[in-house]
Structures are given as C-alpha cells and as structure tokens.
Amino acid sequence: MRPKSLEKEAAIRSIALQIISEEGLENLSMQKLAKAANISPRTIYIKYENKEDLLVKLFIEEVLGAYEKAVLENFDPKMGFTEGMKKLWLNTFSYLKNNKPAFSLIQYGKSSPLLNKAFQEKNIRQGEFFAPIHTFLKIHVKTGLIPDLPHDVHRALLFSPIQDLVAEYFDHLDRPVQIITEEVILTCCEIVIKGITNQKNNEQH
Amino acid sequence: MRPKSLEKEAAIRSIALQIISEEGLENLSMQKLAKAANISPRTIYIKYENKEDLLVKLFIEEVLGAYEKAVLENFDPKMGFTEGMKKLWLNTFSYLKNNKPAFSLIQYGKSSPLLNKAFQEKNIRQGEFFAPIHTFLKIHVKTGLIPDLPHDVHRALLFSPIQDLVAEYFDHLDRPVQIITEEVILTCCEIVIKGITNQKNNEQH
C-alpha cells in the first residue's frame, strides 16, 4: 500500500496558516488552499474529515501544541517567581514574533466560536494546556508570594499583557522605529510582577 | 421621495452582530443576514456598498463608537489615577458583559486583517479612539506617578487584563458559579495599578 506523503500534509497545514494570517480565516477556502499547495482538493479530504476538522486540528495540534512547547522551553515550575515569569514572557515573545501565522490563529481562537469551543473541550478532556504554569502558580500561592485567585484570573493578570504586546509588535513591523523590543518586554514583565506580588514588608496599616 | 427606514438599518446591524457572535464572522453571509432580518438582499446594498463596507461600518461606527462612549461615561482625564482606572475598568466590564455581540466583533478586530486595517486607518485619519485616556495617562506620566512608556505599551499593561477577564466572564456564563464578578474586577484593577505606579516612598536602595 502507498504511504501518506508527510510533505503534503505539512504543506497543507503551513499554507493554510499562511492564508489565514494574510487574508483572514473568513477567506480560507478548501479550493484556494488546494491550489496554493499544488494538490487536488480531494487530497485534503484524505487527511481531514472536512473543513472544520482541518481548522480544529490546525489550531489544537499544529499551533497550540507548538506554542506550548516553545513557551515552556527551559521552564521549570520550581523556578523562582521572577525568574519563571521572565522566562515565560521571553519565550512567548521570541516564539510568536517569528511565527505570525501561529499568532494569527491563536487570536482567531479567541473570536471564532468553533475554535473557542474546540479549545475548551480539549482542555477538559485531555488536561489543561500549560499545566506546568498551573503548578508554578500554585507553588507561589502556597508561599504567599502571590494572592490566591482563580487560575483564569491569574492568566489574565500575568499573561494577557505579553500577548497584547506581541500584537503591537506586528502592528508596528512596517514602521521605521520598533517600540516593542525585548527590553520593553522585560520592563513590562517587571511591572506585572510588581503588581501581583505581596510585598509583606511594605504593608502599612 | 420615500425616506430610508431607520428600523431596517438598525435591524441589519443588530442581526449581523448576533450572527457573528453566535456563528462566527466566517459564517455571516449577505443572504443569511437578509433572511434573518426579513428583508431583501438588495436592501442591504442600499445602505452599504458591499459586504466589506458593511463589516467595517459595523465595527467602526456601531461597535467601537458605542464601546468608546460607554467606557468614557462619567470619566474625566483630570481624575486621580486610581479613581480614573477603576471607573474605566468598571465601565468596560458593565458595558461588555451585557453586549456579547459587540465584544465578539471587537475580538475579531484583533484577528481579521480587514478589520484590523480599518481600525488603524481610522485611528490615523480621524484621531485616536479613546483620546481622553491618552490625556489621562499623559497627565500622570508628567507627575511621575506612572512611567513614561509608549501609549500602546501603557494600553497593554493597563487594559488588556480587563478585556481578557470579560472573555472569561463569557466563557463561564453557563457554569453554576460565577468567578468573574465586579469584586474580582476591582481586585484585579488594584493589582494592575500597584504594578504601574511608582511608589516613591517605597524605594529601597
């Protein structure tokens, strides 16, 4: 029997991401994708059940999987809070700034009902994405360094600014002067850390 | 001559938002919209040049216009920093939590190249959205209360968490216990304020 061509599957995924990033999810069609990948539309249906299946697998497996791996590289839940946060922020920035297609689909994941639902179901059925961050935060809640808030609230406070900064990095890409640099990222990270940490020695009653 | 029916225009806009919110931007079609609004497709083209024109006007005029107005209600750039921030955060929360369709399209504005481009062009040509917030931050930079960072960086640090919290509010809507309440919003706002403000009396060298 003839084996599946892995190159063709990889081409489908990367070209789909490219179209979504450049023209938007609403302008991705199976026929456009097939033509751009130089294959027959039928070939896509050998690897994916239908368009929704393709989009969901692209989002969950290709994009979020690689994103999680990149963010957690050289990160350990037992790290000190400041060290860990800076590692996570810098990993996020250096991965996403070189992967605009991935960032685009992650953004769509917050808008599209289809992708949003897929994300929540995956989180429930197969365990949370970014589980080591979960552990990391729990440890620092236990020591009393950061307040005991729901994990989703922690995420909003600690990581939504870095994602917004990446969006701004891309918005400024064609301008002469870059304002979102690694130095700015670290400054912002320190500001976020300062906000969340309980500096017990400073309590004034 | 026969006047335009304002009700029909309003119906087009509100039903379009509803479809985008429930089924996604990628599933909004002119024919579906016309049928849902009980009008002929041609009627939409009396009021809008084409589909892109409809989407852009929906985003810029209907959604961002109303959003800006709601967020700035009873806000004054001359307010104290903590007071102003809390006002902006609570206004944002109370407006968006009752306007899921608006929130959905705002999220799409960060993903879709069409809407993103429209937003940037409008900001350049007709002056920034949320100009009073600009002024507000400049005042508190001048007094030295907050660091002098680019406005986009301020925005990421000060307002991206509240937008993320609204997204989480909607994600948790069908669960028995609500975790995103006005109280949580205020707690988070205080954490963000604590991070950004230069507490000169606490400097330890």
Next chain:
DNA sequence: AAAGTAAGTAAACGTTTGTTTACTTTTAAA
C-alpha cells in the same frame, strides 16, 4: 391629487463554496 423619486422586493445572475465521483498512480507485501 398627481407626479416623481428613492426605498424596497422577488428573482436571478455568474462564481465560488465544500465535498464527491470516477479514475490513475504509487508502493509495500505476497
């Protein structure tokens, strides 16, 4: 009351959509 004109409709335009049918090619195992 009549005229004039924009608003609005029903139906259809040519394209493109997601997907499938009928067929050919490729390749590992017999």
Next chain:
DNA sequence: TTTAAAAGTAAACAAACGTTTACTTACTTT
C-alpha cells in the same frame, strides 16, 4: 513480478455565495 489497496488526481456536483436586474411600493413635494 504480480497484486491489493490506499494515495492522489481531474473534473464535476449541488448548494450557497456576493451582487444585480427589473420591477413595485410608499412617501414627499408640488
């Protein structure tokens, strides 16, 4: 070397797409 079977292709399917044509309705103005 033959063969079974999945991979892959070209072409086409009905349905839905964005948009327009030809026509009717409704309302302001004269």
